[in-house]
Amino acid sequence: MRLLHTADWHLGRLFHNLSLLEDQRHVLNQLIAIIDREAVDAVLIAGDIFDRSVPPSAAVTLLDEVLHALCEERKLPVIMISGNHDGAARLRFGARHLRQSGLHILSDLAAFATPVTLTIKGVEVDVFGIPYADPEHVRSQFNADVRDFDGAHRYLVERIQEQRHPKRPTVLMSHCFVDGGSASDSERPLTLGGAESVAWEPMQHFDYVALGHLHGPQYRGGEHIRYSGSLLKYSFSEASQRKGVTLVDIEASGVTQIEQIPLTPHREVRVLEGEIAALIDQGKTDANADDYLLVRLTDRHAILDPMGKLREVYPNVLHLEKPGMLEARGTQQLDRDRPRFDTLDMFSDFFEQTSGEAMSDEQARSMAALINQLQREETQQ
Incomplete structure (x- = not known):
C-alpha cells in the first residue's frame, strides 16, 4: 500500500x-x-x-x-x-x-x-x-x-x-x-x-x-x-x-x-541582498523576476522611493529592509537627534535626484536648521 x-x-x-x-x-x-x-x-x-x-x-x-x-x-x-x-x-x-x-x-x-x-x-x-x-x-x-x-x-x-x-x-x-x-x-x-x-x-x-x-x-x-x-x-x-x-x-x-x-512553486520565495543599483541591473535580466522577494539594501545612504524603483524590475518585492542604513549609524542609540539626521539624509537624496546635483554646505545647514525648528515646534505642541 x-x-x-x-x-x-x-x-x-x-x-x-x-x-x-x-x-x-x-x-x-x-x-x-x-x-x-x-x-x-x-x-x-x-x-x-x-x-x-x-x-x-x-x-x-x-x-x-x-x-x-x-x-x-x-x-x-x-x-x-x-x-x-x-x-x-x-x-x-x-x-x-x-x-x-x-x-x-x-x-x-x-x-x-x-x-x-x-x-x-x-x-x-x-x-x-x-x-x-x-x-x-x-x-x-x-x-x-x-x-x-x-x-x-x-x-x-x-x-x-x-x-x-x-x-x-x-x-x-x-x-x-x-x-x-x-x-x-x-x-x-x-x-x-x-x-x-x-x-x-x-x-x-x-x-x-x-x-x-x-x-x-x-x-x-x-x-x-x-x-x-x-x-x-x-x-x-x-x-x-x-x-x-x-x-x-x-x-x-x-x-x-x-x-x-x-513540489515546484509557480513563484519562488527569495531573499536578495545588495545595493539598489546592482539589484536593479540584476533584475533586468533575471529570468525569475516575478518571484516573491524580500530585499535587504546595503546602501549606506537614504534612497528616495526604493520600493518603487525595485518594483520596476521585480514586481513582487513584498518586504524591504535597510541594514546598510543602520550600519552607517554604527551602534548609536536612537535618540532625539536621530530623526533629524534621517530626515536631512532623505531630503539630501531627494534634492540630488530631482535637481541632478548635491546640496551645498550652506543649503544643508539651512535645511538642518529648518528641520530642527519644525521638530521643536512639534515637541511644544
Missing part, C-alpha cells in the same frame, strides 16, 4: 496581503500529478487545510475541486484531521455522509480512538487521527488530569495504543509541535506564554506518524515520525526550505520505504 502524507495547505493564505490561492492551485495540481505518477493508494492530510476557521469561499471551492478529483474521479480514500488554523466543527460538516465516498474527516476529538481501516491490495492498515486540541479541551472532554500540551497529547496517544490491533500496521496522524522541531515564522503559536511542545517518545512504536503544524520537512526521534511540511513557503524564513510531500510504502510487516517528493 502506498500512502501520500501531506499537511499545512493553508488554503486562503495571504502573504504580505497578497492572495496565494493561484499559487496553491498550481502546487495542488502537481500533487494530483504525483498521485497519478506514483500510483498512490490513499492520501493523508495532517491538518491546517484552511488558513483560518472561516475560510474565504474561493478557498472552499479549491478544496472541493481537489477532493472531487481524488475521491470521486480516482476513487482514492482521503483522511484528514483538523489543525489549529481550521474550524474543527465547520470542517467536519457532512463528514458522516462523505465517508461513503472515501473522504474521512477526523476533527471530532470524542472519536479520536476509532481508526479508519484501509484495505488495499490485500493489506490492512489502521489510521488513527488526533485533531488539534488544547489541554483544556482534552481535560474537559475526558475528565483527564492533564496540564499542558505534552500531557494532553501523551494521554491521547496512550489511549490509542490500547486500541491498536495486534496484527495490523498502525499509522498515527497528529497536528502538534514535537519537541526539538524546527519552526518557521509562518506557524501560529499553539499557546501564548506556555509550553506547547510534545514528546516524540510516546509515538515511537507506531509504524508511521504523519505530523502537521511545522512547515519544514523534518523528522523527530526516527524517520517514521515525520512532518511532510507545507505546500508552499509561507514566510521568508522558509526561503531555503524545499517543499514537498511524503510517499510511504507500507506492507503487512510495516513500513518499507519513505521518500520525500519535491
Whole structure:
C-alpha cells in the first residue's frame, strides 16, 4: 500500500496581503500529478487545510475541486484531521455522509480512538487521527488530569495504543509541535506564554506518524515520525526550505520505504541582498523576476522611493529592509537627534535626484536648521 502524507495547505493564505490561492492551485495540481505518477493508494492530510476557521469561499471551492478529483474521479480514500488554523466543527460538516465516498474527516476529538481501516491490495492498515486540541479541551472532554500540551497529547496517544490491533500496521496522524522541531515564522503559536511542545517518545512504536503544524520537512526521534511540511513557503524564513510531500510504502510487516517528493512553486520565495543599483541591473535580466522577494539594501545612504524603483524590475518585492542604513549609524542609540539626521539624509537624496546635483554646505545647514525648528515646534505642541 502506498500512502501520500501531506499537511499545512493553508488554503486562503495571504502573504504580505497578497492572495496565494493561484499559487496553491498550481502546487495542488502537481500533487494530483504525483498521485497519478506514483500510483498512490490513499492520501493523508495532517491538518491546517484552511488558513483560518472561516475560510474565504474561493478557498472552499479549491478544496472541493481537489477532493472531487481524488475521491470521486480516482476513487482514492482521503483522511484528514483538523489543525489549529481550521474550524474543527465547520470542517467536519457532512463528514458522516462523505465517508461513503472515501473522504474521512477526523476533527471530532470524542472519536479520536476509532481508526479508519484501509484495505488495499490485500493489506490492512489502521489510521488513527488526533485533531488539534488544547489541554483544556482534552481535560474537559475526558475528565483527564492533564496540564499542558505534552500531557494532553501523551494521554491521547496512550489511549490509542490500547486500541491498536495486534496484527495490523498502525499509522498515527497528529497536528502538534514535537519537541526539538524546527519552526518557521509562518506557524501560529499553539499557546501564548506556555509550553506547547510534545514528546516524540510516546509515538515511537507506531509504524508511521504523519505530523502537521511545522512547515519544514523534518523528522523527530526516527524517520517514521515525520512532518511532510507545507505546500508552499509561507514566510521568508522558509526561503531555503524545499517543499514537498511524503510517499510511504507500507506492507503487512510495516513500513518499507519513505521518500520525500519535491513540489515546484509557480513563484519562488527569495531573499536578495545588495545595493539598489546592482539589484536593479540584476533584475533586468533575471529570468525569475516575478518571484516573491524580500530585499535587504546595503546602501549606506537614504534612497528616495526604493520600493518603487525595485518594483520596476521585480514586481513582487513584498518586504524591504535597510541594514546598510543602520550600519552607517554604527551602534548609536536612537535618540532625539536621530530623526533629524534621517530626515536631512532623505531630503539630501531627494534634492540630488530631482535637481541632478548635491546640496551645498550652506543649503544643508539651512535645511538642518529648518528641520530642527519644525521638530521643536512639534515637541511644544
